[in-house]
Amino acid sequence: MEVAAATVGFISLGIQVVKPLLDFYSAYKSRENEVNATTKKLEDLLGVLEALNTHLANRKFRPDERHLLQRIERSIQYCGCCIRELEGESEKFKGESKVGIRAGARTAAHRVAYPFRQSTLQKLEEDIDEIFSQLSIVLQLLELDGISHVQDDVEDTKALLELVRADQVSSNIREWLKAPDVTSDYNKARVKGCPSTGLWFVKGLSFSAWLTNRHSFLWLNGFAGCGKSVLCSTAILYAYRHQRSNPRIGIAFFFFTFDDSSKKDASAMLRALVLQLSCQLKDNYGHLSRLHGSYRNATPPDQALFDCLRQLVRAFDDVYILIDALDESPRNTHREGVLQALTNLRAWMEPGLHILVTSRDETDIRDELDTEEHENIPLENESVDRDIAAFISKHLRDNRQLRTWENHFDYIETALTKRAKGVYGFQALTFF
Numbered sequence: 001m002e003v004a005a006a007t008v009g010f011i012s013l014g015i016q017v018v019k020p021l022l023d024f025y026s027a028y029k030s031r032e033n034e035v036n037a038t039t040k041k042l043e044d045l046l047g048v049l050e051a052l053n054t055h056l057a058n059r060k061f062r063p064d065e066r067h068l069l070q071r072i073e074r075s076i077q078y079c080g081c082c083i084r085e086l087e088g089e090s091e092k093f094k095g096e097s098k099v100g101i102r103a104g105a106r107t108a109a110h111r112v113a114y115p116f117r118q119s120t121l122q123k124l125e126e127d128i129d130e131i132f133s134q135l136s137i138v139l140q141l142l143e144l145d146g147i148s149h150v151q152d153d154v155e156d157t158k159a160l161l162e163l164v165r166a167d168q169v170s171s172n173i174r175e176w177l178k179a180p181d182v183t184s185d186y187n188k189a190r191v192k193g194c195p196s197t198g199l200w201f202v203k204g205l206s207f208s209a210w211l212t213n214r215h216s217f218l219w220l221n222g223f224a225g226c227g228k229s230v231l232c233s234t235a236i237l238y239a240y241r242h243q244r245s246n247p248r249i250g251i252a253f254f255f256f257t258f259d260d261s262s263k264k265d266a267s268a269m270l271r272a273l274v275l276q277l278s279c280q281l282k283d284n285y286g287h288l289s290r291l292h293g294s295y296r297n298a299t300p301p302d303q304a305l306f307d308c309l310r311q312l313v314r315a316f317d318d319v320y321i322l323i324d325a326l327d328e329s330p331r332n333t334h335r336e337g338v339l340q341a342l343t344n345l346r347a348w349m350e351p352g353l354h355i356l357v358t359s360r361d362e363t364d365i366r367d368e369l370d371t372e373e374h375e376n377i378p379l380e381n382e383s384v385d386r387d388i389a390a391f392i393s394k395h396l397r398d399n400r401q402l403r404t405w406e407n408h409f410d411y412i413e414t415a416l417t418k419r420a421k422g423v424y425g426f427q428a429l430t431f432f
Helices: 005-026 033-057 063-078 080-100 108-113 118-165 171-177 183-191 205-212 228-243 266-278 286-294 302-315 335-347 363-369 382-398 400-420
Strands: 217-221 249-255 318-324 353-359 375-378
Touching (some): 005 063, 005 080, 033 118, 063 080, 063 118, 118 183, 118 228, 118 249, 171 266, 171 286, 183 249, 205 217, 205 228, 205 353, 205 375, 217 228, 217 363, 228 249, 228 318, 228 353, 249 266, 249 302, 266 286, 266 335, 286 302, 302 335, 335 353, 335 363
Parallel strands (some): 217 353, 217 375, 249 318, 318 353
């Protein structure tokens, strides 16, 4: 659900009205003591308006937040009359601003038109106070709701990792299978994000279609550093939330990693997927036990892993498999086998199998994925830029070492966002 256009319009109008008023009164701030309080209130109100504008521009409300959305819209629209009155004041002083800001205050003639009569200031401050009171409540609601989202993310992440950790599988089988640990990669990706990271994707039509369409496939592609792993971790979390509604749904994921030799090839991917899905079935991981019985003293070959994985997929109503960073599988050694493995999975045409992959847009990957038949999403868009801006803003404010720069955060955030040019990473802050 999105905020009504009228509500967004009131916030935008408020910013347009308050800025010229603030400019006008600020010109007299050092000369006329009676306007100092009004100027400070205008500054505070502009800050709240701009904070709300940022919140609402980057936020879509879930269906279960309908009452929160309605309360926010009522509070903002309640301010409409006061904002209109401020607009009238702003229009009244526009003529004064053109000639009076620099020179007019020095002339007796301007003193005749001087607008700071007590009644004018009193009415202006009453309107400002009313708007500020209402909008501060709205901002608190949004921030508190954001905190609850963070808490939800933390709890769901814990539950997700418990689901795929496979502690219930016997230690003998786990040691024999040697499936790479995927939880560490997931945690690293989540740490790099913000609560709002990737919401444009997981709440969009493409991801919803991937969740619900039969035999669905989705490819997210972009250049190095644009946030593919962070976005993949968000997709994993939301796939898990979808999985909670039905115990007959399985979820498994894998992160290829160029600097970890255990996470580069197709066998590593298959072993991780088999282990994760095995522990989600209520059959005492029977398929995996049978695989162990056949290859007790050896690592199972890829074909045996494929056969076991297909049996596992068929044991669920739906299975969601998410694979990150295909391009980090080395091109000249393992990548061909990885791409062939994905082609084999898709060739099963299992209606309940849903696959999502991320990678750079490289020729061999594009040719193998045959994306004309399935949707691909290039990660070069305004939504990714907003994710990067939120990331920079969060780390500026969370980093204790940067607090001495607090008065310059807005400028720094703007400069870094522009310089990032779609690159999503901590390196953007290293020059501090």
